[in-house]
Amino acid sequence: xxxxxxxxxxxxxxxxxxxxxxxxxxxxxxxxxxxxxxxxxxxxxxxxxxxxxxxxxxxxxxxxxxxxxxxxxxxxxxxxxxxxxxxxxxxxxxxxxxxxxxxxxxxxxxxxxxxxxxxxxxxxxxxxxxxxxxxxxxxxxxxxxxxxxxxxxxxxxxxxxxxxxxxxxxxxxxxxxxxxxxxxxxxxxxxxxxxxxxxxxxxxxxxxxxxxxxxxxxxxxxxxxxxxxxxxxxxxxxxxxxxxxxxxxxxxxxxxxxxxxxxxxxxxxxx
DNA sequence: ATGGGCACCTGGCTGC
DNA sequence: TGCAGCCAGGTGCCCA
Numbered sequence: 001x002x003x004x005x006x007x008x009x010x011x012x013x014x015x016x017x018x019x020x021x022x023x024x025x026x027x028x029x030x031x032x033x034x035x036x037x038x039x040x041x042x043x044x045x046x047x048x049x050x051x052x053x054x055x056x057x058x059x060x061x062x063x064x065x066x067x068x069x070x071x072x073x074x075x076x077x078x079x080x081x082x083x084x085x086x087x088x089x090x091x092x093x094x095x096x097x098x099x100x101x102x103x104x105x106x107x108x109x110x111x112x113x114x115x116x117x118x119x120x121x122x123x124x125x126x127x128x129x130x131x132x133x134x135x136x137x138x139x140x141x142x143x144x145x146x147x148x149x150x151x152x153x154x155x156x157x158x159x160x161x162x163x164x165x166x167x168x169x170x171x172x173x174x175x176x177x178x179x180x181x182x183x184x185x186x187x188x189x190x191x192x193x194x195x196x197x198x199x200x201x202x203x204x205x206x207x208x209x210x211x212x213x214x215x216x217x218x219x220x221x222x223x224x225x226x227x228x229x230x231x232x233x234x235x236x237x238x239x240x241x242x243x244x245x246x247x248x249x250x251x252x253x254x255x256x257x258x259x260x261x262x263x264x265x266x267x268x269x270x271x
Numbered sequence: 272a273t274g275g276g277c278a279c280c281t282g283g284c285t286g287c
Numbered sequence: 288t289g290c291a292g293c294c295a296g297g298t299g300c301c302c303a
Contacts, residue, residue, distance in 0.1 A: 003296060034279070034298085058297075075297055076281080091281085110280045112297060127299085154274060163298075170296055219296060220283085239296095260276075262294085 002073040004135065004168030005211035006222050006230060007058045010079050013225030014104060015053040017081045018062065022099035023048050027084075030093040034074060034114040037094070041117055045069065045096075056123065057131050057167035062096075067119040069096075070128070074112025076221045080105050109221065132166045135204050140166055142198025149189040149197060156192055157185035158259045160204065169204060172217055172239045175264045177203040179237045184270045185263040186256065210235065238264035 002010070026042035038044075044067075051063035060079075062069040071079065084095055084103040094115060096104040106113065118125050133139035148165055149156075159165060161174050169177065178185050180203035183196055192200075211217060216230030219240070223229055237247050241264060242255035251268040 006296075032280095072297085074280090075295070077296095108280095109282065110295085110297095112280065152273085158274090161297095172296060217296075222296070259274090261297095 002058065002075075002077065002216070002222055003170030003173050003211075004058060004208055005173070005214075005232065006216035006224075007055055007060060007073060007168075008212050009216045009224050009230065010073070011053055011055045011060055014060075014079055014081060017100065017102060017225070018050045018053055018098065018104065021050050023050065023064065023096060024099055025097040027095040027097065027103075028093070029088060030091075030111070032111065033093060033108070034072070034112050035116060037115055038117055041115075044117055050098075056128055057134070057163060058170075059122075059128060061122050067117055068122045070114075070116040070118060070122055070125060071106070072114045072116075074108055074110060074114070076110040077106060077108035077113035078221060078223050079225055080107070080223065080227055081225050107221075130164055132162075132164050135166050135168050135208055140201060140205075142194060142201045145197040145201055146194040149192060152189040154189055155185060155258055156183060156187050156189045156200075157263050158261075159189035160200070161259075161261075166204070168208065171261050172219075172236070173204070173207050173211065175239050176237060177207045179265060179270060180207060182270055184267075185258065185265050187271075238266060240264065 023045050025046050028037055031037040045064055048064040054061040060071040081102050082105050091107050091109045092105050093108060094106045122128060157174050160169050181200040183200060211232040214230060214232040215224055217232040218229035238253050241253045243252050246253055246266040246269060249268050251266055253264055254267050256263050
């Protein structure tokens with residue numbers, strides 16, 4: 001999926017077409033997503049005006065009058081604003097119909113995405129309650145990262161992908177940020193100096209920020225709400241570049257597996 | 272508490 | 288051409 005930059009690009013794209021519109025229905029073609037779609041969800045949301053469209057971690061928060069729709073894109077999901085008259089494709093699982101005559105259409109080949117409904121403060125929802133700080137927010141600092149890394153033997157790469165530590169850093173940007181900070185992804189989190197963790201915080205911020213400005217990264221499925229891919233792929237230093245020369249020093253990029261996920265790094269630039 | 276592994280799914284690509 | 292095997296942007300849950 002979509003990591004934070006892709007979710008944020010999606011949020012920006014769907015915000016204007018949704019805000020202030022009335023939900024006129026919800027068409028569900030496939031309810032078996034990561035969490036099965038709640039029965040009767042359409043009746044719950046129909047007739048309500050959309051307020052703001054927010055984001056917490058990789059969750060999109062579509063605020064309605066009596067609650068919030070929480071959408072997650074999983075690994076391969078995308079949301080587009082289209083005319084409901086356009087025939088749905090095989091993996092178009094739901095349409096949120098709007099008074100504007102358009103709809104928000106969710107496509108997700110792997111069905112790891114979800115759509116949840118809560119009447120309470122979404123921050124208190126079971127899936128959001130334990131999340132760490134936003135990487136682009138003020139709470140995410142070198143001091144914070146050093147304090148939570150203390151004593152941790154887990155490798156730094158899975159550590160920064162742990163959503164309880166910091167949210168939004170997925171497999172692409174974890175590798176990219178570690179390259180920019182010059183840190184070997186296999187290094188234990190607790191054996192990385194506070195100074196270097198400070199560099200890592202800056203690198204995560206810079207990487208995510210640049211990716212958002214480029215509309216995210218498209219590897220395979222991802223498209224923004226207008227159907228366009230993201231252009232950050234051209235800026236990737238290491239991700240999916242195994243065997244190719246490091247853009248900084250020419251050393252072949254290495255691929256290793258950590259926690260069943262591929263990690264890419266330059267053995268010369270990263271220590 | 273921590274770390275590691277599996278599960279959930281489909282599709283695209285590689286190599287025999 | 289067909290098919291097995293591997294890989295893919297996430298993350299909740301189970302086990303030791």
